Amino acid sequence: MAQSAVAQPTATTPAVPAKLPIGAIAPWAVFFGILMLVLLYFVGAEQGATSLVSGEGVHEWVHDARHLLGFPCH
Amino acid sequence: MNSVTVRNLLVRGMLAGLAAGVLALVVSYFLAEPRVDEAIAFEEAHAHEHGGEELVTRAMQSTGGLATGILVYGVAFGGIAALAYCFALGRIGRFGPRASALLLAAAGLFAVYVVPFLKYPANPPAVGDPDTLNQRTALFFLMIVLSVLLTVAAVILGKRLAARLGNWNASVAAGAFFVLTVGLAYAFLPSFNEAPEGFPATLLWQYRLATLAIQATLWTVYGLVFGVLAERLLAPKPATAEGKAPEARATPVAH
Numbered sequence: 387m388a389q390s391a392v393a394q395p396t397a398t399t400p401a402v403p404a405k406l407p408i409g410a411i412a413p414w415a416v417f418f419g420i421l422m423l424v425l426l427y428f429v430g431a432e433q434g435a436t437s438l439v440s441g442e443g444v445h446e447w448v449h450d451a452r453h454l455l456g457f458p459c460h
Numbered sequence: 461m462n463s464v465t466v467r468n469l470l471v472r473g474m475l476a477g478l479a480a481g482v483l484a485l486v487v488s489y490f491l492a493e494p495r496v497d498e499a500i501a502f503e504e505a506h507a508h509e510h511g512g513e514e515l516v517t518r519a520m521q522s523t524g525g526l527a528t529g530i531l532v533y534g535v536a537f538g539g540i541a542a543l544a545y546c547f548a549l550g551r552i553g554r555f556g557p558r559a560s561a562l563l564l565a566a567a568g569l570f571a572v573y574v575v576p577f578l579k580y581p582a583n584p585p586a587v588g589d590p591d592t593l594n595q596r597t598a599l600f601f602l603m604i605v606l607s608v609l610l611t612v613a614a615v616i617l618g619k620r621l622a623a624r625l626g627n628w629n630a631s632v633a634a635g636a637f638f639v640l641t642v643g644l645a646y647a648f649l650p651s652f653n654e655a656p657e658g659f660p661a662t663l664l665w666q667y668r669l670a671t672l673a674i675q676a677t678l679w680t681v682y683g684l685v686f687g688v689l690a691e692r693l694l695a696p697k698p699a700t701a702e703g704k705a706p707e708a709r710a711t712p713v714a715h
Contacts, residue, residue, distance in 0.1 A: 403557055403694050405550040410462035414470055415543045425536040429529045435597035446516040451529020454492050454671055456573065456582035458596040 430457040468693055470542045476686035477538015481531040484678040488530055492670035493522050498663055499584035506586075506656065530674075538682060541568050545690065552615065557694045558687035565683025567611060573675040575607040576600060579646050582671040587664065589654045596652055606645055614638040 430452060432438060433445035445452075445459075452459045500518070516525060545564050555563060580600045588596070618634030625633065655664060 401556070401695070402554050403550050403560070406462050406465060406546050408547070411466050411543065411546045413463075414466045414546075418470055418539055419543055422536040422539045425532050429532050429536070431597055431601075435594040442515050446514070446521065447525045448529035449516070450493070450496055450521045450526040451488075451533065453496060453582065453584060454488050454526070454674055455529065455533055456577060456580075456600075456671055456675075458580075458583070458588065458593055458600055459585070460588060460590050460593060 430455065434459065465693070466543075466546050469546050469690060470539060472689040472693065473538045473542020473545065473686055474535050475538070476682050476689055477534040477536070477541070478531060479534075479685050480538065480678045480680075480682035481534025483681045484534060484674050485527055485530045487677045488526060488670075488674050489522070491673055492667070493526070495663060495667040495670055496522070496584060498660075499586045499667065502659060502663070503586035506658070534678060534682070537568070537572070537678075538686070541565065541682065542686065544568075545686070549694075553619075557691040561687030561690050562683040565679045565686070567615075568682075569675060569679035571608045571611040572604055573679075574672075575611075575642060576603040577668075577672065579603055579649065579651070581668050583654070584664065584667045587655045587659060589652075592652060592654070595650070599649060603645070603649070607642065610638055610641050613641075 428444060429448050433442055434452075434457075449459065497518075541564060545561060548564055549557070549560055552560065552563065580596065580603055614634040614637055617637055618630045621630035621633055624630075
Protein backbone atom coordinates (compact mmCIF):
# COMPACT_ATOMS: atom_id res chain seq x y z
CA MET A 387 0.00 0.00 0.00
CA ALA A 388 2.54 2.52 1.16
CA GLN A 389 4.98 0.89 -1.22
CA SER A 390 2.87 1.58 -4.27
CA ALA A 391 2.16 5.13 -3.16
CA VAL A 392 5.91 5.79 -2.95
CA ALA A 393 6.73 3.91 -6.13
CA GLN A 394 4.30 5.97 -8.18
CA PRO A 395 6.39 9.12 -8.73
CA THR A 396 9.46 7.19 -9.93
CA ALA A 397 7.86 7.05 -13.36
CA THR A 398 8.33 10.81 -13.70
CA THR A 399 11.19 11.64 -11.32
CA PRO A 400 14.66 10.55 -12.38
CA ALA A 401 15.85 7.25 -11.02
CA VAL A 402 18.86 6.95 -8.77
CA PRO A 403 21.85 7.21 -11.11
CA ALA A 404 24.28 4.36 -11.55
CA LYS A 405 27.57 4.46 -9.69
CA LEU A 406 30.62 5.41 -11.72
CA PRO A 407 33.48 2.97 -11.12
CA ILE A 408 36.37 4.35 -9.06
CA GLY A 409 38.79 3.24 -11.77
CA ALA A 410 37.12 5.58 -14.28
CA ILE A 411 37.21 8.55 -11.88
CA ALA A 412 40.74 8.12 -10.54
CA PRO A 413 42.81 9.34 -13.53
CA TRP A 414 40.68 12.47 -13.90
CA ALA A 415 40.70 13.06 -10.16
CA VAL A 416 44.48 12.81 -9.96
CA PHE A 417 45.39 15.06 -12.90
CA PHE A 418 42.59 17.60 -12.76
CA GLY A 419 42.38 17.50 -8.97
CA ILE A 420 46.01 18.56 -8.74
CA LEU A 421 45.61 21.17 -11.47
CA MET A 422 42.64 22.70 -9.61
CA LEU A 423 44.56 22.73 -6.34
CA VAL A 424 47.45 24.55 -8.06
CA LEU A 425 44.98 27.17 -9.31
CA LEU A 426 43.59 27.56 -5.80
CA TYR A 427 47.11 27.90 -4.44
CA PHE A 428 47.86 30.78 -6.81
CA VAL A 429 44.64 32.56 -5.90
CA GLY A 430 44.87 31.84 -2.19
CA ALA A 431 48.44 31.70 -1.00
CA GLU A 432 51.16 32.49 -3.58
CA GLN A 433 53.50 35.31 -2.50
CA GLY A 434 51.99 35.20 0.95
CA ALA A 435 53.23 32.51 3.29
CA THR A 436 55.15 30.84 0.45
CA SER A 437 56.42 32.17 -2.84
CA LEU A 438 57.17 30.38 -6.11
CA VAL A 439 57.24 33.46 -8.32
CA SER A 440 59.40 36.32 -7.11
CA GLY A 441 57.96 39.77 -6.47
CA GLU A 442 54.54 40.87 -5.35
CA GLY A 443 52.62 40.94 -8.64
CA VAL A 444 50.46 37.86 -8.12
CA HIS A 445 49.66 38.80 -4.53
CA GLU A 446 48.76 42.37 -5.44
CA TRP A 447 46.67 41.35 -8.46
CA VAL A 448 44.45 38.87 -6.58
CA HIS A 449 44.61 40.88 -3.33
CA ASP A 450 40.91 41.68 -3.05
CA ALA A 451 39.75 38.22 -4.08
CA ARG A 452 42.09 36.69 -1.52
CA HIS A 453 40.66 38.84 1.26
CA LEU A 454 37.06 38.24 0.20
CA LEU A 455 37.44 34.49 -0.22
CA GLY A 456 38.68 34.22 3.35
CA PHE A 457 42.35 33.47 2.77
CA PRO A 458 44.83 35.04 5.18
CA CYS A 459 46.45 37.80 3.12
CA HIS A 460 48.79 39.90 5.22
CA MET B 461 32.11 5.05 -21.65
CA ASN B 462 32.33 5.71 -17.93
CA SER B 463 35.52 7.67 -18.41
CA VAL B 464 33.71 9.84 -20.96
CA THR B 465 30.95 10.46 -18.42
CA VAL B 466 33.53 11.58 -15.87
CA ARG B 467 35.12 13.91 -18.42
CA ASN B 468 31.75 15.36 -19.41
CA LEU B 469 30.79 15.92 -15.77
CA LEU B 470 34.16 17.54 -15.08
CA VAL B 471 33.76 19.97 -17.99
CA ARG B 472 30.20 20.81 -16.89
CA GLY B 473 31.38 21.27 -13.31
CA MET B 474 34.00 23.77 -14.40
CA LEU B 475 31.45 25.65 -16.52
CA ALA B 476 28.95 25.67 -13.64
CA GLY B 477 31.78 26.92 -11.41
CA LEU B 478 32.45 29.72 -13.87
CA ALA B 479 28.76 30.70 -13.91
CA ALA B 480 28.66 30.60 -10.13
CA GLY B 481 31.84 32.69 -10.06
CA VAL B 482 30.21 35.38 -12.19
CA LEU B 483 27.33 35.79 -9.74
CA ALA B 484 29.68 35.61 -6.76
CA LEU B 485 31.68 38.35 -8.47
CA VAL B 486 28.58 40.55 -8.67
CA VAL B 487 27.92 40.00 -4.96
CA SER B 488 31.58 40.69 -4.12
CA TYR B 489 31.67 43.87 -6.12
CA PHE B 490 28.49 45.41 -4.80
CA LEU B 491 28.31 43.98 -1.29
CA ALA B 492 31.88 43.41 -0.19
CA GLU B 493 34.09 45.88 -2.07
CA PRO B 494 32.65 48.91 -0.23
CA ARG B 495 33.68 47.24 3.06
CA VAL B 496 37.19 46.62 1.72
CA ASP B 497 37.47 50.29 0.82
CA GLU B 498 36.35 51.30 4.30
CA ALA B 499 38.91 48.97 5.85
CA ILE B 500 41.67 50.38 3.63
CA ALA B 501 40.60 53.91 4.57
CA PHE B 502 40.98 52.94 8.23
CA GLU B 503 44.36 51.38 7.52
CA GLU B 504 45.64 54.48 5.78
CA ALA B 505 44.31 56.82 8.45
CA HIS B 506 46.23 54.85 11.07
CA ALA B 507 49.38 53.98 9.12
CA HIS B 508 52.56 55.45 10.54
CA GLU B 509 54.24 55.51 7.16
CA HIS B 510 53.17 54.30 3.77
CA GLY B 511 55.63 52.67 1.43
CA GLY B 512 56.10 53.88 -2.12
CA GLU B 513 53.90 53.53 -5.19
CA GLU B 514 51.38 50.72 -5.70
CA LEU B 515 52.26 47.80 -7.94
CA VAL B 516 48.60 47.32 -8.87
CA THR B 517 46.18 50.21 -8.47
CA ARG B 518 43.12 49.91 -6.23
CA ALA B 519 40.90 50.31 -9.29
CA MET B 520 42.51 47.26 -10.90
CA GLN B 521 42.49 45.24 -7.67
CA SER B 522 38.79 45.79 -7.14
CA THR B 523 37.82 44.95 -10.75
CA GLY B 524 40.17 42.88 -12.91
CA GLY B 525 42.08 41.42 -10.00
CA LEU B 526 38.93 40.59 -8.09
CA ALA B 527 37.38 38.99 -11.19
CA THR B 528 40.47 36.87 -11.87
CA GLY B 529 40.59 35.58 -8.32
CA ILE B 530 36.88 34.83 -7.92
CA LEU B 531 36.45 33.24 -11.36
CA VAL B 532 39.53 31.04 -11.00
CA TYR B 533 38.33 30.02 -7.55
CA GLY B 534 34.88 29.20 -8.99
CA VAL B 535 36.28 27.12 -11.85
CA ALA B 536 38.73 25.30 -9.58
CA PHE B 537 36.14 24.40 -6.96
CA GLY B 538 33.65 23.62 -9.73
CA GLY B 539 36.07 21.04 -11.11
CA ILE B 540 36.91 19.56 -7.72
CA ALA B 541 33.25 19.37 -6.75
CA ALA B 542 32.42 17.70 -10.08
CA LEU B 543 35.02 15.02 -9.35
CA ALA B 544 33.56 14.56 -5.88
CA TYR B 545 30.14 14.37 -7.55
CA CYS B 546 31.29 11.55 -9.85
CA PHE B 547 32.23 9.68 -6.73
CA ALA B 548 29.10 10.56 -4.73
CA LEU B 549 26.68 9.72 -7.55
CA GLY B 550 24.59 6.73 -6.51
CA ARG B 551 26.70 6.24 -3.39
CA ILE B 552 25.10 8.75 -1.01
CA GLY B 553 21.56 7.37 -1.05
CA ARG B 554 18.46 7.59 -3.17
CA PHE B 555 19.03 10.96 -4.77
CA GLY B 556 18.71 11.83 -8.45
CA PRO B 557 21.37 13.81 -10.37
CA ARG B 558 19.94 17.22 -9.47
CA ALA B 559 19.36 16.57 -5.79
CA SER B 560 22.82 15.01 -5.51
CA ALA B 561 24.37 18.14 -7.02
CA LEU B 562 22.58 20.47 -4.63
CA LEU B 563 23.42 18.29 -1.64
CA LEU B 564 27.06 18.17 -2.67
CA ALA B 565 27.14 21.96 -3.08
CA ALA B 566 25.61 22.43 0.37
CA ALA B 567 28.19 20.07 1.83
CA GLY B 568 30.90 22.00 -0.04
CA LEU B 569 29.78 25.35 1.35
CA PHE B 570 29.64 23.88 4.81
CA ALA B 571 32.89 21.91 4.79
CA VAL B 572 35.08 24.15 2.66
CA TYR B 573 33.98 27.51 3.99
CA VAL B 574 31.57 27.69 6.93
CA VAL B 575 33.33 25.30 9.31
CA PRO B 576 36.84 26.76 8.75
CA PHE B 577 35.33 30.28 8.81
CA LEU B 578 33.90 29.78 12.32
CA LYS B 579 37.44 29.23 13.60
CA TYR B 580 39.43 31.41 11.19
CA PRO B 581 37.05 34.06 9.81
CA ALA B 582 37.93 36.22 6.83
CA ASN B 583 39.77 39.43 7.69
CA PRO B 584 39.60 42.73 5.83
CA PRO B 585 42.71 44.75 5.03
CA ALA B 586 44.12 46.37 8.21
CA VAL B 587 43.19 43.31 10.29
CA GLY B 588 45.93 40.73 10.64
CA ASP B 589 49.52 40.76 11.84
CA PRO B 590 52.03 40.07 9.02
CA ASP B 591 54.23 38.25 11.54
CA THR B 592 51.65 35.50 12.02
CA LEU B 593 50.79 35.17 8.31
CA ASN B 594 52.63 31.87 7.82
CA GLN B 595 50.98 30.31 10.83
CA ARG B 596 47.52 31.62 9.91
CA THR B 597 47.84 30.39 6.32
CA ALA B 598 48.92 26.90 7.40
CA LEU B 599 46.16 26.66 10.01
CA PHE B 600 43.50 27.92 7.60
CA PHE B 601 44.37 25.26 5.03
CA LEU B 602 44.66 22.64 7.76
CA MET B 603 41.20 23.55 9.00
CA ILE B 604 39.74 23.19 5.47
CA VAL B 605 41.37 19.77 5.00
CA LEU B 606 40.26 18.65 8.44
CA SER B 607 36.72 19.87 7.91
CA VAL B 608 36.39 18.15 4.51
CA LEU B 609 37.82 14.87 5.83
CA LEU B 610 35.56 14.92 8.88
CA THR B 611 32.51 15.66 6.72
CA VAL B 612 33.33 12.70 4.49
CA ALA B 613 33.96 10.56 7.57
CA ALA B 614 30.62 11.62 9.08
CA VAL B 615 28.76 10.70 5.87
CA ILE B 616 30.46 7.29 5.72
CA LEU B 617 29.77 6.72 9.40
CA GLY B 618 26.12 7.67 8.93
CA LYS B 619 25.76 5.26 6.00
CA ARG B 620 27.36 2.44 8.00
CA LEU B 621 25.19 3.01 11.05
CA ALA B 622 21.98 3.39 9.05
CA ALA B 623 21.56 -0.36 8.68
CA ARG B 624 21.66 -0.85 12.43
CA LEU B 625 20.15 2.34 13.86
CA GLY B 626 17.84 3.50 11.08
CA ASN B 627 18.36 6.67 9.03
CA TRP B 628 17.30 9.15 11.68
CA ASN B 629 19.43 7.89 14.55
CA ALA B 630 22.37 7.21 12.25
CA SER B 631 22.26 10.82 10.99
CA VAL B 632 22.08 12.14 14.54
CA ALA B 633 25.05 9.96 15.53
CA ALA B 634 27.06 11.09 12.49
CA GLY B 635 26.22 14.71 13.26
CA ALA B 636 27.29 14.29 16.87
CA PHE B 637 30.55 12.73 15.72
CA PHE B 638 31.18 15.72 13.44
CA VAL B 639 30.34 18.33 16.06
CA LEU B 640 32.52 16.60 18.64
CA THR B 641 35.59 16.22 16.42
CA VAL B 642 35.33 19.72 14.93
CA GLY B 643 34.76 21.07 18.44
CA LEU B 644 38.00 19.44 19.58
CA ALA B 645 39.85 21.01 16.64
CA TYR B 646 38.35 24.41 17.49
CA ALA B 647 39.37 24.00 21.12
CA PHE B 648 42.96 22.93 20.55
CA LEU B 649 44.08 24.91 17.50
CA PRO B 650 45.38 28.41 18.23
CA SER B 651 43.12 31.42 17.63
CA PHE B 652 43.99 34.86 16.30
CA ASN B 653 42.31 38.11 17.20
CA GLU B 654 44.28 40.71 15.39
CA ALA B 655 41.88 43.57 14.83
CA PRO B 656 43.83 46.75 15.53
CA GLU B 657 42.85 49.12 18.33
CA GLY B 658 39.79 51.11 17.34
CA PHE B 659 38.85 49.07 14.26
CA PRO B 660 35.04 49.39 13.94
CA ALA B 661 33.29 46.22 15.13
CA THR B 662 30.35 46.80 12.78
CA LEU B 663 32.69 47.01 9.80
CA LEU B 664 34.36 43.73 10.74
CA TRP B 665 30.96 42.07 11.18
CA GLN B 666 29.58 43.40 7.88
CA TYR B 667 32.75 42.43 6.08
CA ARG B 668 32.59 38.87 7.37
CA LEU B 669 28.88 38.56 6.57
CA ALA B 670 29.63 39.79 3.04
CA THR B 671 32.30 37.10 2.57
CA LEU B 672 29.77 34.53 3.73
CA ALA B 673 27.26 35.89 1.20
CA ILE B 674 29.85 35.49 -1.57
CA GLN B 675 30.41 31.84 -0.70
CA ALA B 676 26.70 31.13 -0.26
CA THR B 677 26.07 32.59 -3.71
CA LEU B 678 28.95 30.65 -5.25
CA TRP B 679 27.96 27.25 -3.91
CA THR B 680 24.20 27.66 -4.32
CA VAL B 681 24.46 28.75 -7.94
CA TYR B 682 26.97 26.00 -8.55
CA GLY B 683 24.65 23.36 -7.09
CA LEU B 684 21.67 24.53 -9.13
CA VAL B 685 23.47 25.00 -12.45
CA PHE B 686 25.58 21.88 -12.20
CA GLY B 687 22.49 19.90 -11.17
CA VAL B 688 20.66 20.87 -14.33
CA LEU B 689 23.69 20.17 -16.55
CA ALA B 690 24.36 16.83 -14.85
CA GLU B 691 20.76 15.77 -15.13
CA ARG B 692 20.68 16.54 -18.83
CA LEU B 693 23.77 14.42 -19.26
CA LEU B 694 22.80 11.51 -17.03
CA ALA B 695 19.03 11.35 -17.49
CA PRO B 696 18.13 12.86 -20.85
CA LYS B 697 14.49 13.79 -21.38
CA PRO B 698 13.46 11.64 -24.38
CA ALA B 699 12.55 8.35 -22.76
CA THR B 700 12.94 6.27 -25.92
CA ALA B 701 15.64 3.70 -26.66
CA GLU B 702 17.35 3.90 -23.33
CA GLY B 703 17.88 0.30 -22.43
CA LYS B 704 21.29 0.91 -20.93
CA ALA B 705 20.47 4.26 -19.33
CA PRO B 706 20.31 4.74 -15.55
CA GLU B 707 17.01 2.86 -15.34
CA ALA B 708 18.88 -0.39 -15.84
CA ARG B 709 20.52 0.08 -12.47
CA ALA B 710 17.70 2.08 -10.97
CA THR B 711 16.83 -0.22 -8.12
CA PRO B 712 19.45 0.67 -5.56
CA VAL B 713 21.03 -2.01 -3.48
CA ALA B 714 19.58 -1.90 -0.03
CA HIS B 715 22.35 -1.30 2.48
